[in-house]
Amino acid sequence: MRAIVFDDIETLAVREVPDARVEAPGDAVVRVTATAICGSDLHFYHGKAPLSPGDTLGHEAVGVIEEAGPDVKRFHRGDRVVVAFNIVCGNCWFCLHQENALCEEFRNLGAGPFGGDLGGCQAELVRVPYADTNLLALPSEIEDERALFVGDALTTGYYGAAIAGIRSGDTVAVVGAGPVGFFCIQAAMAFDPEIVLAIDLEPDRLALAEKMGAVAVNPRERSPQMAVSERTGGRGADVVIEAVGTPSAYETAIDVVRRGGAVSVLGMFVTESIEIPMGVYWARALRLTFAGLCPVHAWWQRSLEAVRSGAIDPIPIISHRLPLSRAPEGYALFDARQATKVVLYP
Numbered sequence: 001m002r003a004i005v006f007d008d009i010e011t012l013a014v015r016e017v018p019d020a021r022v023e024a025p026g027d028a029v030v031r032v033t034a035t036a037i038c039g040s041d042l043h044f045y046h047g048k049a050p051l052s053p054g055d056t057l058g059h060e061a062v063g064v065i066e067e068a069g070p071d072v073k074r075f076h077r078g079d080r081v082v083v084a085f086n087i088v089c090g091n092c093w094f095c096l097h098q099e100n101a102l103c104e105e106f107r108n109l110g111a112g113p114f115g116g117d118l119g120g121c122q123a124e125l126v127r128v129p130y131a132d133t134n135l136l137a138l139p140s141e142i143e144d145e146r147a148l149f150v151g152d153a154l155t156t157g158y159y160g161a162a163i164a165g166i167r168s169g170d171t172v173a174v175v176g177a178g179p180v181g182f183f184c185i186q187a188a189m190a191f192d193p194e195i196v197l198a199i200d201l202e203p204d205r206l207a208l209a210e211k212m213g214a215v216a217v218n219p220r221e222r223s224p225q226m227a228v229s230e231r232t233g234g235r236g237a238d239v240v241i242e243a244v245g246t247p248s249a250y251e252t253a254i255d256v257v258r259r260g261g262a263v264s265v266l267g268m269f270v271t272e273s274i275e276i277p278m279g280v281y282w283a284r285a286l287r288l289t290f291a292g293l294c295p296v297h298a299w300w301q302r303s304l305e306a307v308r309s310g311a312i313d314p315i316p317i318i319s320h321r322l323p324l325s326r327a328p329e330g331y332a333l334f335d336a337r338q339a340t341k342v343v344l345y346p
């Protein structure tokens with residue numbers, strides 16, 4: 001099969017690798033019909049998260065079951081499915097309590113040794129362990145491109161909005177209008193906020209956020225704190241969702257939240273650290289939530305329903321559709337922020 005292979009930092013190739021196959025009785029092999037490049041793939045691309053030469057990448061995919069192991073009960077050859085970006089056991093305490101991202105056997109597709117050495121899904125075939133848990137059946141009326149992000153970015157945004165505690169009439173600020181922020185903005189609308197402000201440095205991303213009904217704020221043009229303050233009688237936002245995963249985005253979130261407001265930290269942090277003025281946070285009575293990785297299995301039925309009903313429309317975020325053979329170009333475009341989201345067709 002052909003797959004995207006990591007050769008070296010910022011050097012990817014598309015070439016033949018051994019076919020993915022059923023290795024354990026609960027595995028399924030999925031023939032990928034569409035796959036996408038995720039922001040977290042760029043950590044591997046840049047070598048911030050380690051891959052060895054020859055490792056394959058990718059963790060967002062839809063496809064059709066090619067082969068199912070003897071223990072797979074819910075799926076059969078030919079079924080259309082969405083793949084979960086995180087691979088969990090479905091059976092430990094955390095999985096049984098809807099906290100799947102904290103699974104005792106947590107693994108990631110296409111994430112090299114840290115992800116449990118599973119192959120990636122930017123490939124013609126992908127092996128999915130515990131297939132009954134890690135695949136979601138796809139109704140025939142939902143096309144591939146509308147379902148593709150349900151296994152990761154879309155459901156992460158949906159989860160971020162759902163856990164932020166948005167109430168009717170709230171002022172909501174979303175820091176970061178990349179793919180996760182884009183889905184977060186759409187999901188936030190379902191909670192009937194007064195207004196959603198989208199804060200980002202990229203004009204293309206802000207234009208998309210505006211299309212989804214948000215008010216765009218570009219910190220290069222005006223201070224986010226001023227922009228939010230103006231619309232809230234000087235108070236600040238009731239709820240802020242940090243959807244970037246950098247110290248400066250986090251600081252912006254703290255700057256724009258009101259006293260007694262909630263900040264949900266959804267962006268992915270790895271080794272960053274900052275000093276926190278405990279007294280200031282305490283006096284401001286801030287409510288902080290660290291989202292962690294999205295427990296996608298606990299939320300993807302609901303987010304898929306939001307797609308089916310039209311409450312979330314993923315199509316506008318797709319800027320590029322490329323054959324798998326042009327994946328290296330897709331990575332370069334996405335990395336240079338010349339693409340908002342790249343879909344690859346094997």
Ligand SMILES: [Zn+2]
Nearest residue numbers: 038040085152
């Ligand atoms: Zn991802």
Ligand SMILES: [Zn+2]
Nearest residue numbers: 089092095103
């Ligand atoms: Zn588990």
